[in-house]
Amino acid sequence: MSRHLEPGERIVRADALHGGITAEMRKLTIGTRDGGTRALVLRTFVAPYYVKHAEDWLNREVGALTQLADTEVPAPELVTVDPTAEHCEYPSLLMTHLTGRTVLDDEGLETRTHLLARQLLAIHALRPAERPRKYVTLTTADTVVTPKCADAAAWAAAIDVIRRPAPPYEGRFLHRDFQPGNVLFDVPPLGPTRITGVVDWAATSWGPADLDVAHCSTTLALLHGPRWGLRFPEVYEAVGGALAAATSERQYWLVRDALACSEEVREVAQPWREAGRTELTTPVVEERLDAYVTALMTASD
The missing domain is CATH 3.90.1200.10 (Aminoglycoside phosphotransferase (APH), C-terminal lobe)
Structure with missing residues (x-):
């Protein structure tokens, strides 16, 4: 992941995000050169069944995020992808972090x-x-x-x-x-x-x-x-x-x-x-x- 950060940046924290079924999700807090922070999200396919399909799914997601980049649909921006686990332990995709949260309550x-x-x-x-x-x-x-x-x-x-x-x-x-x-x-x-x-x-x-x-x-x-x-x-x-x-x-x-x-x-x-x-x-x-x-x-x- 570090090879795709800006000069002087580093990963200072990783937090698991819950709610997904097919992949493990982590929020990565990035320390910036000026002392601030920004966030990215790492999507990783770990279970054997999902690993088997990961290359196809990740390539399709890359295509979708690329097409959505110039639209008004609020989707993450692609940072990089490793669909065959050439650089990561498991097939993974790195993208920008979006604000907000899922809401599953009846209220509202x-x-x-x-x-x-x-x-x-x-x-x-x-x-x-x-x-x-x-x-x-x-x-x-x-x-x-x-x-x-x-x-x-x-x-x-x-x-x-x-x-x-x-x-x-x-x-x-x-x-x-x-x-x-x-x-x-x-x-x-x-x-x-x-x-x-x-x-x-x-x-x-x-x-x-x-x-x-x-x-x-x-x-x-x-x-x-x-x-x-x-x-x-x-x-x-x-x-x-x-x-x-x-x-x-x-x-x-x-x-x-x-x-x-x-x-x-x-x-x-x-x-x-x-x-x-x-x-x-x-x-x-x-x-x-x-x-x-x-x-x-x-x-x-």
């Missing part, structure tokens, strides 16, 4: 939901000179993990939904993991709440706006209750976003993302508990997921 959610929708709309409005690769969905009817508490009929119907071919769509620039855990907020004691940053661009893709909206909807449903997942598409449209015209097409993307989450409930819930939402045990999150999937199927009747 109405305001944050509108801010999330407007920020996502701004991301979807980007038209990069070079498109990222087409979106990928890995969940199939055979890989869905139906919770023990689930409404069996609703889940069977939901699984049938994703057996259908994907609906046609107008392509958009997608974050592909846009949700409260990847958005930083400034929440001052007095004054308006605002978004200060959007992080984790490793899955940037080209695809339907519905897919990003569906992913944020699922996360809101699990964090705050199913009604917030159902509400987010409405808020996205209210701020100017365009989703699939047909109800069945919207349902396809919402259901597909919700079922995808069924495969990783435990991994998703753990960082939320570490961030202070200790009540969100795996069984609680599974119950919310079941209620959300059931609501999605009921809403389409």
Whole structure:
């Protein structure tokens, strides 16, 4: 890291940042030549599964951060990257540190939901000179993990939904993991709440706006209750976003993302508990997921 600092600078402190799933994050405090400090963030892939995919993910994140540098989307600036662990023990990316923090509490959610929708709309409005690769969905009817508490009929119907071919769509620039855990907020004691940053661009893709909206909807449903997942598409449209015209097409993307989450409930819930939402045990999150999937199927009747 030191080779990419300014002359006279040095790393004086490293602090772990919590909340991530795929990578370890550290805030590096840099002592500057004039006696002050500045901060950088080191993103490191350590677990064997993630190391295997790190080169592709880091190169995609580099491409995204490079494209975002000249836009109004508040993303980190790239400093350097080591996608194959040539210089570091593990594949790593160094970037600038953004102010703000993730906010996962219920308080102030109405305001944050509108801010999330407007920020996502701004991301979807980007038209990069070079498109990222087409979106990928890995969940199939055979890989869905139906919770023990689930409404069996609703889940069977939901699984049938994703057996259908994907609906046609107008392509958009997608974050592909846009949700409260990847958005930083400034929440001052007095004054308006605002978004200060959007992080984790490793899955940037080209695809339907519905897919990003569906992913944020699922996360809101699990964090705050199913009604917030159902509400987010409405808020996205209210701020100017365009989703699939047909109800069945919207349902396809919402259901597909919700079922995808069924495969990783435990991994998703753990960082939320570490961030202070200790009540969100795996069984609680599974119950919310079941209620959300059931609501999605009921809403389409």
